[in-house]
Amino acid sequence: METLWPRVELLLHKVAKPARYIGGEQGAQYPVHGPDKVAWLLLYPDTYEIGLPNQGLQILYEILNERADAVAERAYAPWVDMEATMRAAGLPLFSVEQHLPAAAFDVLAFNLSAELVYTNVVNLIDLAGLPVHAADRSAEDALVVAGGHCAFNPEPLADFVDAFVMGDGEEVVGELNAAMAAWRAAAPAGARERDALLRALAEVEGVYVPALYVPEYAEGRLVAIRPRDDRVPPEVTKRTVRDLADWPYPRRPLVPLTEVVHDRLNVEVFRGCTRGCRFCQAGMITRPVRERPAAQVREMVQRGLEWSGQDEVALTSLSSADFSGIEDTVRDIVDDPDHGGRVSVSLPSLRVDAFTVGTAAEIQKVRRTGLTFAPEGGTWRMRTVINKLITEEDLYGAVDAAFSQGWRRVKLYFLIGLPTERDEDVLGIAELGARCAEIGRKYHKSVTVVASVGGFVPKAHTPFQWYGMDTAAELERKVALLRAEARRARGLTIRWHEPSASVAEGLASRGDRRMGAVIERVWRAGGTFQEWSERFDLSLWEDALAAEGLSLDEVCHRDRDEHEALPWDHISAGLHRDFLWGDWQDALASVAVEDCRWTPCYDCGACTEFGLEHVVASPVPPAGGSQGTGQDLTEGHRIPVQLVSRAT
Amino acid sequence: MPPETSRRLRLRFSKEGKIRFTSHRDVARMWERALRRSGLPVAYSQGFVPHPLVSFGLALPTGCESHGEYLDLRLDPAGPSETPVADLPSALSALLPEGIEVQVAAFVDEAEGSLQQEVASCDWELEVLGVPGEELAERVETVLAASTLTIRRERKGRPTDDDIRPAILALSTAGPLGRLRAELATHPRSVRPGDLTMALGTDAVPGRAWRTHQWIERDGARFEPLPLGGPETGNGATQDARRDPPHVRDGTQPDPGGPPPGGATLGGCGER
Numbered sequence: 001m002e003t004l005w006p007r008v009e010l011l012l013h014k015v016a017k018p019a020r021y022i023g024g025e026q027g028a029q030y031p032v033h034g035p036d037k038v039a040w041l042l043l044y045p046d047t048y049e050i051g052l053p054n055q056g057l058q059i060l061y062e063i064l065n066e067r068a069d070a071v072a073e074r075a076y077a078p079w080v081d082m083e084a085t086m087r088a089a090g091l092p093l094f095s096v097e098q099h100l101p102a103a104a105f106d107v108l109a110f111n112l113s114a115e116l117v118y119t120n121v122v123n124l125i126d127l128a129g130l131p132v133h134a135a136d137r138s139a140e141d142a143l144v145v146a147g148g149h150c151a152f153n154p155e156p157l158a159d160f161v162d163a164f165v166m167g168d169g170e171e172v173v174g175e176l177n178a179a180m181a182a183w184r185a186a187a188p189a190g191a192r193e194r195d196a197l198l199r200a201l202a203e204v205e206g207v208y209v210p211a212l213y214v215p216e217y218a219e220g221r222l223v224a225i226r227p228r229d230d231r232v233p234p235e236v237t238k239r240t241v242r243d244l245a246d247w248p249y250p251r252r253p254l255v256p257l258t259e260v261v262h263d264r265l266n267v268e269v270f271r272g273c274t275r276g277c278r279f280c281q282a283g284m285i286t287r288p289v290r291e292r293p294a295a296q297v298r299e300m301v302q303r304g305l306e307w308s309g310q311d312e313v314a315l316t317s318l319s320s321a322d323f324s325g326i327e328d329t330v331r332d333i334v335d336d337p338d339h340g341g342r343v344s345v346s347l348p349s350l351r352v353d354a355f356t357v358g359t360a361a362e363i364q365k366v367r368r369t370g371l372t373f374a375p376e377g378g379t380w381r382m383r384t385v386i387n388k389l390i391t392e393e394d395l396y397g398a399v400d401a402a403f404s405q406g407w408r409r410v411k412l413y414f415l416i417g418l419p420t421e422r423d424e425d426v427l428g429i430a431e432l433g434a435r436c437a438e439i440g441r442k443y444h445k446s447v448t449v450v451a452s453v454g455g456f457v458p459k460a461h462t463p464f465q466w467y468g469m470d471t472a473a474e475l476e477r478k479v480a481l482l483r484a485e486a487r488r489a490r491g492l493t494i495r496w497h498e499p500s501a502s503v504a505e506g507l508a509s510r511g512d513r514r515m516g517a518v519i520e521r522v523w524r525a526g527g528t529f530q531e532w533s534e535r536f537d538l539s540l541w542e543d544a545l546a547a548e549g550l551s552l553d554e555v556c557h558r559d560r561d562e563h564e565a566l567p568w569d570h571i572s573a574g575l576h577r578d579f580l581w582g583d584w585q586d587a588l589a590s591v592a593v594e595d596c597r598w599t600p601c602y603d604c605g606a607c608t609e610f611g612l613e614h615v616v617a618s619p620v621p622p623a624g625g626s627q628g629t630g631q632d633l634t635e636g637h638r639i640p641v642q643l644v645s646r647a648t
Numbered sequence: 649m650p651p652e653t654s655r656r657l658r659l660r661f662s663k664e665g666k667i668r669f670t671s672h673r674d675v676a677r678m679w680e681r682a683l684r685r686s687g688l689p690v691a692y693s694q695g696f697v698p699h700p701l702v703s704f705g706l707a708l709p710t711g712c713e714s715h716g717e718y719l720d721l722r723l724d725p726a727g728p729s730e731t732p733v734a735d736l737p738s739a740l741s742a743l744l745p746e747g748i749e750v751q752v753a754a755f756v757d758e759a760e761g762s763l764q765q766e767v768a769s770c771d772w773e774l775e776v777l778g779v780p781g782e783e784l785a786e787r788v789e790t791v792l793a794a795s796t797l798t799i800r801r802e803r804k805g806r807p808t809d810d811d812i813r814p815a816i817l818a819l820s821t822a823g824p825l826g827r828l829r830a831e832l833a834t835h836p837r838s839v840r841p842g843d844l845t846m847a848l849g850t851d852a853v854p855g856r857a858w859r860t861h862q863w864i865e866r867d868g869a870r871f872e873p874l875p876l877g878g879p880e881t882g883n884g885a886t887q888d889a890r891r892d893p894p895h896v897r898d899g900t901q902p903d904p905g906g907p908p909p910g911g912a913t914l915g916g917c918g919e920r
Contacts, residue, residue: 018711
């Protein structure tokens, strides 16, 4: 199929940031398509600058292009000005590498990292020139698949997506490709049946084909989702890569020509997290912990910097300070003479307690960016409920270390609208923030502490999945309360996430299959890019809900009881339902649990169900802080899982 | 000829093709990454946040192409000094994205002013769409005959009325139909090809545009910050004060890798 570039370039002088549409990144691949190759278009349903750094997409991009029977290119959501220009010119969605039309691809594969992009998913399917409803597509149309964290409640997108992939994609992507190739080989074009393909995909472990499952409702409420017949399993269970060391990807990370949200080298140091924060979907669905060997981390950093010329490395994971030997790893990178001592290291998702003064100093040697900590809850009681066991001493110690090492800006992340939350917990945020600013003034004349507050959305496969979230009005009341309190504190700034956007996120992440019609209505009303505050419009969602006979209260604000069917009950992240329920009850009773990496197992199911184990370099917990050696190792003892200790 | 001890290295490069849609800032970042990969001992500032001592010339509007972009960088006196300057163009081009080619590298006098201060005017070749080719010559005459030419353009987010006539130093039709050649002054405020096109009439739409030369003016002579053939022996740059290098005077011969000889009416330049 011919490139659209000559037509695309005519449009680019009319749009903002045209460099988002030209591709040309270092690491971009220009594969030769052919009848013996399945062609994948990997899509990130948000703008280029947000989507390009996405590591999941980059990993699959390389794995697919390494295969002899696959090719992969990428596409991102064109911003509204470009989309309007494309539609006016009759141009379909195109890949950024060779500017091939979406119709040149056999599979459109979406990365789902956030729920508010769902209307963009529908829009991109439409812009690709496909019928948006999966049921309306023929065997000649591209297959639409989706994966990523949000896929763990696939139902809101079930009308539009042919197959969802649960869990780690490294292995399953090849199996999907093989199933696709076999289906194409079995019959010539024109004689193929889409249903046969869907059946074949459903046989791949970890793949959910919504057309083969039927939701049942009673009195306006979901009661079950059942397989259409016994050829598909009643429950689809996620895929888990056993050892990250087998997957040192991306090998040649994409280096963009234009500005993106994170202009830095990303190296994933581990996957999974067992800190057990009850609000955290990522921590629940990516268990168990699988560390990359430190030597491989160093090699990936070294090679990556030589390749990209970037001067910042992010060691990524859900809690990078928990990586065994993190301090040595950081020191090795910062001190490496090959980089002239000019490389800075960032550790996204710092844990407040495990972040020692030593590590702070290593990073600060190069650049004084602001530091971010996430206590999440304003009082110890609140943090016990959410199982984010950071003591005030931990926080103040970490903040003291940061300010004394020269930082002048500290950012604190909090959630509001948490289960059992009282006003005193909200006010506690101001108190913690004010105290942190006070600590800073011991070292500097003027410091900034920003407390960033987000409205909590209870997510699927977490202990809080039964919790009815706060209404937008209640979240707004709490924000106002907090702001009034914070006004009295010097050096403390409150930032907050739009409460109505949290509610829309609740709809998209908690809905059942009926939410598809709502998403479609919002899309048809022009509601794309809903995660962008300037584009977000709650009234679009409310109108759509009303038109479909659904309500915010029914979907978002209502507590569920133990036995109510949840829209994602037929999807398994390996977690036992009784574990999650027990953890929810513990939360309500303010009972905390410890990290199972260093204590006996709670049998959540993520290891035991799969015969997996945590893969960590050191079976010894990190030093310092209440989540380090402060743990009482005699607690919790149901099924001991032996740690795989790896020599470094 | 710069003194032997000069650590100020000047590079001339082109920017053509798809990459024209990247911004000046984007190009600066590409250079920073390429320089880090090259191992060149670029000097760093001494401040709180050390940054490489690289200074870029006049910004090229996003969407425009060029055969003459420049940057100056300072090498670390403590760094290894055996930098093979002659090898730099190919070595650096290999580290830069497709569409950016380093053409010349040479040390320049440390005492010279910055590129931004020194460059007084630029030669452009530009396509104008929307105006019938035959009519374009008349429009050019009108522009040249005018004593003032006020256009409304945006500056710092605000619409401003500017008289751009004084900055139009030369203007003529060129080679293929629909194409102009212009020399535009950079001071007091740069006139861009898009501004010039606007002055040609409301129906005129900017097409592609190429910056072909940048000129420094000193003591009545005009020369390029770094001519394509490289600095000549002896008195270096000032000897190259040719008013019109042969490859430009001869309108049928574009620069090596220069603007296509005509017909192309693609993605415009400097409209935004």
